[in-house]
Amino acid sequence: MLTVHHLGISQSERIVWLCEELGIEYDYKRYNRREDNRLAPDEYKALHPMGIAPVIQDGDLVLGESGAICEYIDRKYGGGKLSLTPDHADFADHLFWLHFTNGTFMTNGMMQLMLSMADAKNPMPAGFVAERTSKAWQMVEARLGEAEFFGGSQLTLADIMMVYCLTTARMFREGTLDEYPNTAAYLQRIGAREAYQRAWEKAEPGTPPNLT
Structure with missing residues (x-):
């Protein structure tokens, strides 16, 4: 039996939603x-x-890393329902946003968080990270102005991966969606999904999702 280990307020919410x-x-x-x-906690x-979330167990297998877990579960248990095949018109977009999530977007956010906690006298790193972060958010906003989902016309693993970055991850640093109306509208669509609501209630009971 597949076991999902969820650490509160963490990337493992993706796996519950998936x-x-x-x-x-x-x-x-x-x-x-x-x-x-x-x-x-030490138990997790x-x-x-790596000692970080997410982690799943499937029989003797213990697997970490969000993207790997999402692909593993979708292929083994979901029949590839949330993945696109190479002949699909949105295949390349699905792949890009799936890997952009932790390859670039989350990396920018983590660099910002670490710099805010560090006593850095050199302003260059902060400026570099701020520029990268701004560009990434602009790309997100542009994408959600041209497509209903990150992967295109349907929900895919790209959305499962990206939504955490746009919602819960913002709890760790300041920032609103005032400048990103397309992103805000997208999150309202996600928040209306019954599966997302069920997952959130399991992951963070009693806490409203950060959808605005």
């Missing part, structure tokens, strides 16, 4: 962050050598 979208059976275990430093860190 399983709900696919309508598959899975065991679910939720872990609270530590009170003293807001990091994962022991699941995988």
Whole structure:
């Protein structure tokens, strides 16, 4: 049986949402962050050598890394429902946004977060990261002005990956969607999905999703 280990307020919410979208059976275990430093508890860190979320177990397999987990579950349990084949018109866009998520967008956000916590006297790194981050958000806004979903005309793994960056990840740093109306409208569409609502209630019960 597939087991999803979810760390509260973390990227592993993606995996809960994916399983709900696919309508598959899975065991679910939720872990609270530590009170003293807001990091994962030792019990969660022991699941995988990296000690970070997300992590799944499937029999003897223990797998980390959001993108790998999403592709694994979609192919093994979802029949590739949320992936596009090479003959699909949106195939390239689906691939781009699927990998842009953690390859660029999340990386920019993590660099910003680390710089904000560091006592850096050299302004160059902050300016470099700010420019990269601004460009990435502009790309997101432009994409959601031309397509209903990141992958094109239908929900794909690209959306499963990107939504966390646009919602929960913003809890860790300042920022609104005032300048990004297309993104805001997209998140309202996502928030209206029954599978997303079920997943969020499991992942963060009693906490409203950061959709605005």
